[in-house]
Amino acid sequence: MPGVVARRSFLAGLAGFAVASAQAQSQGGHVHGSAASATPDPLAGRFGGPFSLTDHTGKAVSDEAYRGRFMLVYFGFTRCTDTCPIDLPTIAQTLDALAPLAERVVPLFITVDPAFDTPPVLAAYVAAFHPALVGLTGSEADIAAAAKAYKVHRRKLTQPHHGQGEYAVDHGSLTYLMDRRGRFLTLLPHNTGAQRMAAVLRSYLA
Amino acid sequence: MSHWRSLAAAALLSILAASSSVAQDGRRVSVTGEISDTWCSISGLMFAKGTAHHQCAVWCALGGIPVSIRDATGDLYLILRIGDDEDSVANPRIARMATHEVTVDGELLERDGVKYLLVDKIADDKGIITMTHDEYGIQPFGN
Numbered sequence: 409m410p411g412v413v414a415r416r417s418f419l420a421g422l423a424g425f426a427v428a429s430a431q432a433q434s435q436g437g438h439v440h441g442s443a444a445s446a447t448p449d450p451l452a453g454r455f456g457g458p459f460s461l462t463d464h465t466g467k468a469v470s471d472e473a474y475r476g477r478f479m480l481v482y483f484g485f486t487r488c489t490d491t492c493p494i495d496l497p498t499i500a501q502t503l504d505a506l507a508p509l510a511e512r513v514v515p516l517f518i519t520v521d522p523a524f525d526t527p528p529v530l531a532a533y534v535a536a537f538h539p540a541l542v543g544l545t546g547s548e549a550d551i552a553a554a555a556k557a558y559k560v561h562r563r564k565l566t567q568p569h570h571g572q573g574e575y576a577v578d579h580g581s582l583t584y585l586m587d588r589r590g591r592f593l594t595l596l597p598h599n600t601g602a603q604r605m606a607a608v609l610r611s612y613l614a
Numbered sequence: 615m616s617h618w619r620s621l622a623a624a625a626l627l628s629i630l631a632a633s634s635s636v637a638q639d640g641r642r643v644s645v646t647g648e649i650s651d652t653w654c655s656i657s658g659l660m661f662a663k664g665t666a667h668h669q670c671a672v673w674c675a676l677g678g679i680p681v682s683i684r685d686a687t688g689d690l691y692l693i694l695r696i697g698d699d700e701d702s703v704a705n706p707r708i709a710r711m712a713t714h715e716v717t718v719d720g721e722l723l724e725r726d727g728v729k730y731l732l733v734d735k736i737a738d739d740k741g742i743i744t745m746t747h748d749e750y751g752i753q754p755f756g757n
Contacts, residue, residue: 450640450723451730454694561653561677580653580679594726595692598653608726 455584455592456481457557461518461550464530464543471590478513478593478613479586483560483579485521486533491581491598499583500538501602502609509613510540518544520562520579522551558584585612640721645731647685648744649711651675652692660753664713664746667753671712681708683718683731691722691731715740 460470471479482499484492496517503510517534519525522545525533530543545551555562560580567576581598583605593612596605651674654662661667663684675681683691696708696718720733 450732451694451725454730556678559678559680561651561674561679563673563677578673578677582653595728596726597728611726 449591452591455558455595456586456590457554458590459518459544459546459550459554459557461544461546461554462527464527464534464545466527469544474514474516475590476588478588478609479584479590480513480515480609481518481558481584481586482516482581483518483520483555483558483562484581485519485577485579486525486529487521488577488579491579495581495583495598496537496541498600498602498605500541502605503538503540505602505606506609506613509610512613513540513609515541516544517541518554518558519551520555520560521577522546522548585609587612640723640732642719643722643731644717644719644737645683645685645691645722646717646738647683647691647715649681649693649708649714649716650684651679651712652682652690653679654753661746661750662753664744664750665742666746666750668713668742668747670753672709675709675712676706681712683716689729691729693731693733696733697735711739713742713744715743 458471460468463469480499482495484495486492499515503513503515506513515538517530519530525543525545527543527545530545534541534543544554546554554560560582561578562580563578565576565578566574570576583596583598583600585593585596585608587593594608596608600608648663649671650662650667651671653674654660654667654670660670662670671681681693683693685691693708716736717738718731718733719735719737720731723730723732
């Protein structure tokens with residue numbers, strides 16, 4: 409009889425742990441950063457933070473608007489000629505590859521050039537890449553705050569070939585995956601292919 | 615194997631599988647390499663090494679991107695903290711170390727192929743020793 413009790417206790421303990429692990433996984437795929445995690449995620453607070461911006465439809469939004477979904481955050485600008493035209497198709501292909509899991513993700517394109525990238529400009533631009541892509545703009549101060557939170561550098565450049573009033577914006581090109589509560593999960597560097605990006609995202613979304 | 619043993623084995627396998635994705639504790643490392651900026655090194659848009667890239671590395675460091683150490687094998691370690699400086703971003707003290715060949719001690723965290731480094735101590739700083747500007751010009755816009 410004591411042997412039976414011990415077996416039952418052991419199995420109950422294992423079952424409890426397994427259930428807790430499964431619940432933690434369901435919070436965000438990987439357990440780091442979830443409330444159920446035994447240890448706090450040492451990377452969770454390193455990138456990202458609150459923002460208050462305007463989406464490409466002209467609606468005022470904050471990061472709170474996307475709670476409950478993973479945020480895939482990318483900074484760029486509509487007149488970018490090098491990194492954005494490479495990275496945004498990668499993000500679009502990733503979303504297509506993830507379907508239907510992609511519904512758990514909101515892809516955000518935050519402009520580093522708010523003076524030019526107004527909501528109508530952003531609307532036409534993001535639509536060219538993917539119907540789910542959300543363009544975000546705002547005041548110079550609001551964009552600066554968002555860029556600072558995500559540790560994105562941006563520098564306005566005028567080069568010899570630029571005409572009057574023309575410029576480029578040198579900017580970071582890392583893609584950030586944030587969890588359902590807006591906390592940092594992982595970085596996807598420039599040149600991460602769609603297949604690799606989809607595999608990484610799948611491990612968190614599943 | 616009895617039924618309860620099969621159940622226990624299955625549960626243990628499940629726990630081990632879960633534990634593998636929880637492994638977040640950093641490990642102590644010593645890394646030697648050049649301090650550069652993460653973006654230029656990752657993007658590959660320009661030659662990002664040595665004196666040719668020094669000016670750009672300072673710009674990026676002050677502009678808000680975390681600095682990295684690139685070791686001799688080309689591995690990149692994204693620095694999240696150096697000593698008392700909780701942030702490696704837009705930090706003039708860190709920017710002054712751009713292009714320096716350093717050896718640092720700290721904690722390494724790896725996630726999805728990206729290496730993150732929490733530096734406790736700069737064990738050695740040889741200064742700028744990689745001279746590339748004659749061959750590659752001043753990046754990214756020339757001399």
